[in-house]
Amino acid sequence: MLISKFSRLPRMHQTLISAISAVTVLLMLLPEPEEMDQPERKFEIGKLYPLELDLNGPQLKASGVTPPLLPPPLSWIDHEIKPGESLALVFDKVGLSPATLYRLINADEGTKSLITLRPGDKLRFGLDENRELIQLIQPINATETLYITRKGDTFASKTEQKKVDTQLNFAQAVITSSFWNAATDAGLTANQIMEIAGIFGWDIDFALDIREGDTFSVLFEERYVEGEPIGRGNILAASFTNLGQTFMAVRSSHDGKYYDPNGQAMQKAFLRSPVNFRYVSSNFNPRRLHPVTGKVKAHRGTDYVAPVGTPIWAAGDGVVMKSSYNQFNGNYVFIRHSATYVTKYLHLSKRLVKTGQRVKQGQTIGKLGGTGRVTGPHLHYEFLVNGTHKNPRTVSLPQAESLKGKAKAAFIQQANERIEQLTQFRHLLAANTNTSLLPPRG
Numbered sequence: 001m002l003i004s005k006f007s008r009l010p011r012m013h014q015t016l017i018s019a020i021s022a023v024t025v026l027l028m029l030l031p032e033p034e035e036m037d038q039p040e041r042k043f044e045i046g047k048l049y050p051l052e053l054d055l056n057g058p059q060l061k062a063s064g065v066t067p068p069l070l071p072p073p074l075s076w077i078d079h080e081i082k083p084g085e086s087l088a089l090v091f092d093k094v095g096l097s098p099a100t101l102y103r104l105i106n107a108d109e110g111t112k113s114l115i116t117l118r119p120g121d122k123l124r125f126g127l128d129e130n131r132e133l134i135q136l137i138q139p140i141n142a143t144e145t146l147y148i149t150r151k152g153d154t155f156a157s158k159t160e161q162k163k164v165d166t167q168l169n170f171a172q173a174v175i176t177s178s179f180w181n182a183a184t185d186a187g188l189t190a191n192q193i194m195e196i197a198g199i200f201g202w203d204i205d206f207a208l209d210i211r212e213g214d215t216f217s218v219l220f221e222e223r224y225v226e227g228e229p230i231g232r233g234n235i236l237a238a239s240f241t242n243l244g245q246t247f248m249a250v251r252s253s254h255d256g257k258y259y260d261p262n263g264q265a266m267q268k269a270f271l272r273s274p275v276n277f278r279y280v281s282s283n284f285n286p287r288r289l290h291p292v293t294g295k296v297k298a299h300r301g302t303d304y305v306a307p308v309g310t311p312i313w314a315a316g317d318g319v320v321m322k323s324s325y326n327q328f329n330g331n332y333v334f335i336r337h338s339a340t341y342v343t344k345y346l347h348l349s350k351r352l353v354k355t356g357q358r359v360k361q362g363q364t365i366g367k368l369g370g371t372g373r374v375t376g377p378h379l380h381y382e383f384l385v386n387g388t389h390k391n392p393r394t395v396s397l398p399q400a401e402s403l404k405g406k407a408k409a410a411f412i413q414q415a416n417e418r419i420e421q422l423t424q425f426r427h428l429l430a431a432n433t434n435t436s437l438l439p440p441r442g
Contacts, residue, residue, distance in 0.1 A: 074126035074134055081121045087114055094125050096133055103154055104136070110157025111148055114138070142230035165224045166233060170425035172217035179210050192220065195235055199249045199258050201338045202268045202317060203358075204242045208336075209319065216240045219422045237418040245358070250415040254407065261415045263403035268337065268361060270316040270397045274345065275304050275368060275379050280393075300389035301344070301382035308349055308377045310368040314359040315343045315383075323355045329380075330371025335359060341398075342387075346380035347372050 077094055091101045104111050117123075126135035136148040136155075143164055148157045173186040183193045196218065197206045204210070221233025237250045249258040249266050258266040280302060318337035325331050331348035349369025353359055370377035383392040403411050 072129050074128060077125040077127065079123045079125070081117050081119050081123070083119045085119070087117060090123065094127075095131055096125070100133055104133070104148065107148070107155040108157055110146060110159060111155055113146065142225055162225045164230070167222045167224065168236070168421065168425075169220055169222040169232075170218065170422070170429065171220070172426060172429065173215070175210060175214040175216075176212055179206055179214070179216075183216075188218065189232055192218070192232060192235065196238060196240070197339075199235070199238060199266055200240050200242075200247055201340075202266060203247050204240060205319060205336055205339065209242055211243060214240070214242050217422060217426055219418060219425065237415075237422045239422060248419065250411075250418045252403075252411055253414060254411070259403060259411060259415070261412065261419060263408040263411050263415075265400035265402045267398060267400040268317045269400045270337070270341070270343075270383075271313060271361060272393070272397065273304065274313045274315045274343070274381055275306055275310060280304060301346075301380050302392050304368075304379045304381060305377070306368050306379070308367070308369055310379075311364040312345055312348060312366045312368055312379055314361055314363045314365050315381075316341070316361045318343075318359060320353050320355055320357045320359060320365075323351050323353050323357075325351075326372070328373050330374070331366065331369065332372075333365050335365070340386055342384040344380075344382035344384070346382075347374050347378060349377075 079090055079094065081090065087105075088098065088101060091098070105114065106112075122139055124137040125133060126137070128134050132150075134150050138146040138148075140146055140159070143162045145160050145162075146157060147160060148155050171183075171186040171188055173182040175182045179197075180193060183196070188196075196216070200206075217239045218235060219237040220235045223230050223233050234251055234256075237248070239246060239248045241247075248261055250261060251258055260266060312333075314335055316335075316337045318335040318341075321334040321336045321342070323333050329346045331351050333345045333348065333351055333353060335343050335345075337343065345366060347369055348366035349371060350367040351365070352367070353363075353365045359365060368377060368379050374380075381392055383390050383395055385395065402408075
């Protein structure tokens, strides 16, 4: 009936009603605005998806759902190991059982390291609400920390290492009283001062040779962790002017040893025999009968027999401590090679060096003879280590090989760069010093 009435309407009205009906149906089929904003989701079985719920939202509160509880925070106890204190005693003081200590120590290799604790070492104990050990932290040094964490009935260790940043630093000074005081005033540590003395100790006696006006400069590493200084690293290059002579040393990045800018080792070696001898007439013998007096008198050196006038060589680089004559030694020369080593040459027919003179290994310092209390021409040679006589023929001698070939060429390039850095720092410091002395402008 509706259709027949619709058919009797004018065509224009029929068209308008049809259009309005079509639009109405289309609007009814469209999704709600909230549905249009959410793309269709397809979930896969076995895959973890985030739960988009507000734990404090009204949905959970209305439904009575309680959000999950986090474990309570650990309580921490700090302890510093005291002299004579064992780990068992420490655990007892903290309130932990021997069984816990046993399980921890025997958990893995990292936990076993706690057996070797020393006074001053620090420990942090993390305990739960039942006073059970959950975590133990030990700072090993400025860059390493040991973490031991409970895993069920046992423990597991892990060592974390912080990144170390290295920067260059510089120090220099003019000596006015002593090397130690000047170096301390320049900001160097005790270890650095001793290391410098060791580097240049073959050329300079820091007990006897240092003079007012001597100068030194040092290029070294400064180590940082998270922006905080943790100590000094290697000495990379150093210069020392003593008695008007300048010595320079550069650390090789290849072997960590020190050489002069030409690749010659700063540590010097020794000649086993300081003379081209024919035979040994008397060996090192602490119970020998003296050939002149007939009494037991230690023979603290070795006697080398050779023709009178045979050249006598310096066994190593050093400074002549004494070049003189007396009725027992005849003409003699004593050479100091470092704070550790001294060599002595007795009964020379002629001395060719003077007291205080620097000598090089193999340099002729005199001629073999028979002066002093002797039964015949020979060289009496002594070798002292820290003031104690040693057998020159058997004593363990320091070995020092200078660089050669490609290693030498690579080092010389590295040495030039280090010396340039040392020079730049020196000029920069001098410029800053001069600027600070200028009168203020205006």
